[in-house]
Amino acid sequence: MKNIEISQIATLPTKYGTFKIQAFKDELGKEHLALFSDELVEAPIVRVHSECLTGDALGSVKCDCGEQLHFALELIAKEGGMLIYHRQExxxxxxxxxxxxxxxxxxxxxxxxxxxxxxxxxxxRTYEIVEFILNHFGIKKLKLLTNNPKKIESLGSIEIVERLPIQIAPNPYNEKYLKTKKDEMGHLL
Incomplete structure (x- = not known):
């Protein structure tokens, strides 16, 4: 990828804990984020979280996105690692x-x-910017927090030493959505 604009690193205190944050503006003008702990181990926990305004910010229960985001932030705050906020709504x-x-x-x-x-x-979705961000931080192997096999396949140059499931309990509004993700998209639920 060419012409990626990269911000400075700043501190971001949150209700989950304090992270470092850095933004990456891709060739299309989309701005992606990396939130990460102070110390990144050799194979950190990484969550590639795809933007979902309705779930992440508005609290929609039609999907499991917001709950996955909160679960990932809690885990990364506790265990260390990185969350890449992938801006592909x-x-x-x-x-x-x-x-x-x-x-x-x-x-x-x-x-x-x-x-x-x-x-x-x-x-x-495409994942070139995700690989760029991981390479920027020198991450060559990781523990990927995902249920999506496409995300696993998309990180071809990165060694995934472990897939960590991210299980969220269904509710009456997202049962069909989760079943479709499993049955038609191959998600590991």
């Missing part, structure tokens, strides 16, 4: 299309079918 279809997908889900489509109705694949 709605599996990279954008917020407007995500809301349109929600409207289709209200009519009975599952998350994959809704994306297809809008002309997108089930998952439009």
């Amino acid at each position: 709605g599996r990279n279809i954008g917020l407007l299309n995500k809301v349109n997908a929600y409207a289709l889900q209200d009519k009975g489509y599952n998350t994959v079918e809704a994306n297809h109705q809008l002309g997108f694949s089930a998952d439009e």
